[in-house]
Amino acid sequence: MEFDLSVITDHWRFLGSGILVTLALACLSGLTSVAVGLVLALVRMYGPSWLRPLIAFYVDSMRAIPVLVVLVWTFFALPIVAGITLPPFWAALLGLTLHLAAYAAEIVRAGVESVRRGQTRAALALGMSRAQILRRIVMPQAIVRMLPAFGSLLSVTIKDTAIASVIAVPELMRQSETVAGQSFEPIEVYTFAMLVYFLILFPVTRGVDRVYRRIAHLGRS
Amino acid sequence: MKFDWSVIWQYRDALAAGTATTFLLTIATMAIALPCGIVVAALRLYGIAPVRAVATAYVELFRNLPLILVVFWAFYVVPILIGVGLSPLATGLAALALNVTAYNAETFRAGINSIRRGQMEAAVALGMSRAQALRRVVLPQAGRRILPVLASTWVSLFKDTSLVSVIAVSELAYTAMQIRAQTFRVLEMLTAMAMIYWVLGYPQAKLVDWIQRRYAVTE
Amino acid sequence: MSAPSSPREMASAPLVLRYRDVIKRFGALQVLNGVSLDVHAGEVVCLIGPSGSGKSTLLRCTNGLETLDGGSIDFEGTTLPRDERGLRAMRARMGMVFQSFELFPHLTALANVAEGPRTVLRVAPEAADQRAAALLAKVGLAEKAGGYPSALSGGQQQRVAIARALAMEPDVMLFDEPTSALDPETIGEVLGVMKALADEGMTMVVVTHEMTFARRVADWVAVFDAGRIVEEGPPGQIFDAPVTERTRDFLSHLGWSG
Numbered sequence A: 001m002e003f004d005l006s007v008i009t010d011h012w013r014f015l016g017s018g019i020l021v022t023l024a025l026a027c028l029s030g031l032t033s034v035a036v037g038l039v040l041a042l043v044r045m046y047g048p049s050w051l052r053p054l055i056a057f058y059v060d061s062m063r064a065i066p067v068l069v070v071l072v073w074t075f076f077a078l079p080i081v082a083g084i085t086l087p088p089f090w091a092a093l094l095g096l097t098l099h100l101a102a103y104a105a106e107i108v109r110a111g112v113e114s115v116r117r118g119q120t121r122a123a124l125a126l127g128m129s130r131a132q133i134l135r136r137i138v139m140p141q142a143i144v145r146m147l148p149a150f151g152s153l154l155s156v157t158i159k160d161t162a163i164a165s166v167i168a169v170p171e172l173m174r175q176s177e178t179v180a181g182q183s184f185e186p187i188e189v190y191t192f193a194m195l196v197y198f199l200i201l202f203p204v205t206r207g208v209d210r211v212y213r214r215i216a217h218l219g220r221s
Numbered sequence B: 001m002k003f004d005w006s007v008i009w010q011y012r013d014a015l016a017a018g019t020a021t022t023f024l025l026t027i028a029t030m031a032i033a034l035p036c037g038i039v040v041a042a043l044r045l046y047g048i049a050p051v052r053a054v055a056t057a058y059v060e061l062f063r064n065l066p067l068i069l070v071v072f073w074a075f076y077v078v079p080i081l082i083g084v085g086l087s088p089l090a091t092g093l094a095a096l097a098l099n100v101t102a103y104n105a106e107t108f109r110a111g112i113n114s115i116r117r118g119q120m121e122a123a124v125a126l127g128m129s130r131a132q133a134l135r136r137v138v139l140p141q142a143g144r145r146i147l148p149v150l151a152s153t154w155v156s157l158f159k160d161t162s163l164v165s166v167i168a169v170s171e172l173a174y175t176a177m178q179i180r181a182q183t184f185r186v187l188e189m190l191t192a193m194a195m196i197y198w199v200l201g202y203p204q205a206k207l208v209d210w211i212q213r214r215y216a217v218t219e
Numbered sequence C: 001m002s003a004p005s006s007p008r009e010m011a012s013a014p015l016v017l018r019y020r021d022v023i024k025r026f027g028a029l030q031v032l033n034g035v036s037l038d039v040h041a042g043e044v045v046c047l048i049g050p051s052g053s054g055k056s057t058l059l060r061c062t063n064g065l066e067t068l069d070g071g072s073i074d075f076e077g078t079t080l081p082r083d084e085r086g087l088r089a090m091r092a093r094m095g096m097v098f099q100s101f102e103l104f105p106h107l108t109a110l111a112n113v114a115e116g117p118r119t120v121l122r123v124a125p126e127a128a129d130q131r132a133a134a135l136l137a138k139v140g141l142a143e144k145a146g147g148y149p150s151a152l153s154g155g156q157q158q159r160v161a162i163a164r165a166l167a168m169e170p171d172v173m174l175f176d177e178p179t180s181a182l183d184p185e186t187i188g189e190v191l192g193v194m195k196a197l198a199d200e201g202m203t204m205v206v207v208t209h210e211m212t213f214a215r216r217v218a219d220w221v222a223v224f225d226a227g228r229i230v231e232e233g234p235p236g237q238i239f240d241a242p243v244t245e246r247t248r249d250f251l252s253h254l255g256w257s258g
Helices: A006-010 A012-046 A051-064 A067-082 A088-113 A117-125 A130-167 A172-183 A186-219 B006-010 B012-046 B049-063 B067-082 B088-113 B117-125 B130-167 B172-183 B186-214 C055-062 C084-091 C109-119 C125-138 C154-166 C184-199 C211-217 C235-240 C245-253
Strands: C015-026 C029-040 C044-048 C070-075 C094-097 C172-176 C204-207 C220-225 C228-233
Touching: A006 A012, A006 A186, A012 A051, A012 A088, A012 A130, A012 A172, A012 A186, A051 A088, A051 B130, A051 B186, A067 A088, A067 A130, A067 B130, A067 B172, A067 B186, A088 A130, A117 A130, A117 C094, A130 A172, A130 A186, A130 B067, A130 C109, A172 A186, A172 B067, A186 B049, A186 B067, B006 B012, B006 B186, B012 B049, B012 B088, B012 B130, B012 B172, B012 B186, B049 B088, B067 B088, B067 B130, B088 B130, B117 B130, B130 B172, B130 B186, B172 B186, C015 C055, C029 C055, C029 C070, C029 C220, C029 C228, C044 C055, C044 C211, C055 C070, C055 C172, C055 C204, C094 C154, C109 C125, C109 C154, C125 C154, C154 C172, C154 C184, C184 C204, C184 C211, C211 C235, C220 C235, C220 C245, C228 C235, C228 C245
Parallel strands: C044 C204, C044 C220, C094 C172, C172 C204
Antiparallel strands: C015 C029, C015 C070, C220 C228
């Protein structure tokens, strides 16, 4: 089996732009889903009780529906229902946020609940208010404890951007498909894509592991 | 804009067939990925150094690749590698199995490692072989920790079968989108697709929650 | 009800805590069955008794971590309120030390001790840090000020916890089995700090299994059994000449030989 690298080098700009779009989509949807998930989790834990079942329903529903389905619906069906047509990148951002925020919300909730009750008792015994306890004692520890799960979610986010290729977002997967289709050299192109994804994802997981190992003691009460 | 929801009922047979294929893929993948995962985990834990390295490389590779890319890659490379073309279904199954085996291997490895080494030492000191000790002492205990994660992997797998739609495997997602293309009933079919996955997936997710509660380990 | 008690040394000092017929239930379980007890200023009151007899629960009711099902608790003449705001104000005047230390792991030892004054008393950060440093020196841990709890031994963590409670300048210190989770070697250093505190005149309520400590440091001992105080009196009476059968049983069970 011979490997013709020229197909990669000939299209490096095209493929390179795909990598940039992948990274941009991953970072943006990572940020938005964490932000939305954090708000949802806090509302669920400390907000009005009638909202709780609604949020729980949303979170559980996103665990049931595949990302592909959410993305396709956001791009093709939402315009029909809501009248607004989003360009592929923004539809993907919306769809990914919708899907991933549910997971982020669960991570935040689990992180906060994993902080020992004794910590809250000790802080109460000092005379702190509930808001002060959440802000100064519980959240700092919870954030440390959430780190591995969020690292995992970031990894999932990057992988899910590849699914956005299905709604024509020009990220790496889509660009690879185009080049592979035109050049009839799918093996080289897809192997290249696999290499790139691996080189992005592997350091992310390793990096999160490393950071967590150093700060884990800050969350261990 | 007029909506015609009856199209869902009209094509119920096709949708049912697609759903069946989804289940078939999930079950078949797990049937392969469970024993293979145990083998790979054992190789990583107890194999000689080069074997451990290869097993680790395999696991790390597939945990750090998007599944949709693996599906595509399998579609184009596997026929060349083994000389004969596989059906899309078999290719999709192969890609899913490769992927889930890697995750299962990690689950088994972490679960086994979480059992204190002293357990293995005590079993071996009694005269058991490594394999016996694994089977009779470590795995039963590790099982409690492993089961909830496997249940979670199952639900993820169920959803991931939708990705083999990109190589025209007639599971639920592909079927629904084909019907959409034929009938132009975009909103109806896409919503139906989401609803069917929801109806199938929601109880599974709840079951996973129950399993996690039931088998929660407190140290 | 408690057995007839010997004259009380500190009875003339002002009342810091008065428990009147305190009742507490957890579901169907009656944990406190009508407990009445007085704690005077400067007194060290030790609560002893079998596990599950309600001692720790009484302590947690004292600063409102648990709510009462009956009876009342008066702190410095005022009945313990039921609302969070009022409880918070009272909690700031009581110090509590937990069996599991409960230091805040994301803060250094110094920051742990300074946290109460900073956040609750609104003391300026530098002043809070100074107060914290002085207290850490007092419990013998000046050089550990910059360390995180994960780097400290159990005994060291508990001493920091005591300093953290003291930083609030409380009128009473509540100790909930402070040495039960410690290695035998480190128990001594914590009890030493507690004794020094007692010698300075701090009002203390201590739930403990350390009978030698109670015998030597307590001014008053209350013996608990099944949610009631079965006997109370000065340590001399309780340990050397107990009046009730229950107390004698408990002490002999512990192997106490005086």
